[in-house]
Amino acid sequence: MPVFDLGIQPLANDFCLEGEERQGYAPLKVMLCNDCGHAQLSVVVKPSILYSKYRYVTSPSLTMRHHFASLVSDMLKEGPAGSVVEIGSNDGLFLQYLSGHGFGNLVGIDPAINLAEIANSRQVHTVRDFFNADSARLAKDMVGKVDFIIARHVFCHIDDWQAFIRNVEILCDRDTVVCIEAPYGWDTLNRCEFDQVYHEHLSFLSVHAMSVLLKGTTLHIHNVLKYPVHGGAILIMLRQNGSKEPPKTDADVWKNDRFTLLNWVDFADEARVRIDDLRTFVNARVEEKKIVVGYGASAKSTVWINACGFTRKHIRYICDETPQKLSTFSPGSDIPIVQPEVLARERPDFAILWAWNFAEEIIAKEKAFRQAGGEWVIPVPELKII
Numbered sequence: 611m612p613v614f615d616l617g618i619q620p621l622a623n624d625f626c627l628e629g630e631e632r633q634g635y636a637p638l639k640v641m642l643c644n645d646c647g648h649a650q651l652s653v654v655v656k657p658s659i660l661y662s663k664y665r666y667v668t669s670p671s672l673t674m675r676h677h678f679a680s681l682v683s684d685m686l687k688e689g690p691a692g693s694v695v696e697i698g699s700n701d702g703l704f705l706q707y708l709s710g711h712g713f714g715n716l717v718g719i720d721p722a723i724n725l726a727e728i729a730n731s732r733q734v735h736t737v738r739d740f741f742n743a744d745s746a747r748l749a750k751d752m753v754g755k756v757d758f759i760i761a762r763h764v765f766c767h768i769d770d771w772q773a774f775i776r777n778v779e780i781l782c783d784r785d786t787v788v789c790i791e792a793p794y795g796w797d798t799l800n801r802c803e804f805d806q807v808y809h810e811h812l813s814f815l816s817v818h819a820m821s822v823l824l825k826g827t828t829l830h831i832h833n834v835l836k837y838p839v840h841g842g843a844i845l846i847m848l849r850q851n852g853s854k855e856p857p858k859t860d861a862d863v864w865k866n867d868r869f870t871l872l873n874w875v876d877f878a879d880e881a882r883v884r885i886d887d888l889r890t891f892v893n894a895r896v897e898e899k900k901i902v903v904g905y906g907a908s909a910k911s912t913v914w915i916n917a918c919g920f921t922r923k924h925i926r927y928i929c930d931e932t933p934q935k936l937s938t939f940s941p942g943s944d945i946p947i948v949q950p951e952v953l954a955r956e957r958p959d960f961a962i963l964w965a966w967n968f969a970e971e972i973i974a975k976e977k978a979f980r981q982a983g984g985e986w987v988i989p990v991p992e993l994k995i996i
């Protein structure tokens with residue numbers, strides 16, 4: 611049944627240069643399964659439209675470096691640094707990090723043509739394809755025995771979970787550790803991170819849903835870890851049923867994390883309040899002739915902007931350091947994306963931090979903005995002006 615509806619929305623990462631053709635709009639609605647409590651979008655946009663040319667790149671920020679360090683330390687608790695296949699390896703940043711930390715024999719799988727070039731320049735071997743049986747076999751042939759399979763923030767982009775797990779099984783040896791990191795659905799709900807709902811995020815993960823999915827497969831949940839990254843992430847480690855390693859968590863512990871209708875109804879109500887709050891705030895500042903800009907041309911920014919109905923009249927520009935996004939225009943609103951230096955030069959009154967998951971790092975880096983009288987608007991988890 612439908613539990614959260616943002617209407618017809620542009621594709622969140624469809625940042626286009628002047629004259630480039632837009633990918634269009636699609637309904638953005640979350641449906642909940644009454645039986646297993648799994649939440650997923652009602653409409654799946656073709657992956658070839660979303661990912662063949664992809665402007666999202668893994669942030670090289672300090673925050674991500676710290677996260678990578680935590681991940682690696684947790685991986686090494688499972689076994690020595692070894693071979694790795696990364697599903698959705700993006701521009702190869704994480705595999706490059708692993709190669710600098712003793713891991714060898716690394717292969718990524720990713721369909722984005724533009725990102726594979728960056729990965730190559732980092733000496734990261736990439737199978738340029740979606741994750742499917744063919745690319746899994748090819749990666750397996752290249753690596754041989756696979757010690758770790760990593761899928762970072764990829765599982766929520768998959769519409770056919772069963773096929774995903776079957777293809778993971780192709781890659782697995784008896785002692786392979788499968789690390790699936792995804793936004794934790796409960797953090798999304800509890801912190802009202804409604805901006806995590808966009809066409810690429812097809813589902814909202816709970817451990818309960820994962821344990822249902824794994825029934826009848828050769829894999830089981832070995833461990834579950836949580837990280838603060840991206841507003842709250844969960845790492846579900848899987849191992850083969852024949853593995854000698856005893857599980858470090860008990861699936862029973864997680865049986866209560868099944869979503870209910872009430873959870874989503876509360877979330878939807880709260881999201882409407884948050885959207886109204888930001889819209890009212892920005893409208894009032896614009897009335898006062900204050901200059902409001904955005905910081906972080908994230909997919910989340912697109913969700914906020916279109917949910918609030920903002921245009922260039924409200925938000926002059928959005929600062930972002932990603933070279934792939936520079937000089938593009940935000941989907942749906944055509945707000946221009948500019949270099950962060952513009953913030954220092956033009957000294958706007960307010961900057962809405964749509965990269966709120968990097969708040970600490972960005973605010974520290976841009977301290978001149980506040981020194982010049984600028985104020986940060988943090989929209990998540992609650993509207994805060996600092």
Ligand code: TMP
Nearest residue numbers: 669671906907908909930931932965968
């Ligand atoms: P993400 O949360 O989806 O990774 O998006 C964060 C966006 O913020 C991304 O486009 C990169 C941008 N960003 C900056 O412009 N400066 C920064 O210091 C950081 C950490 C991110």
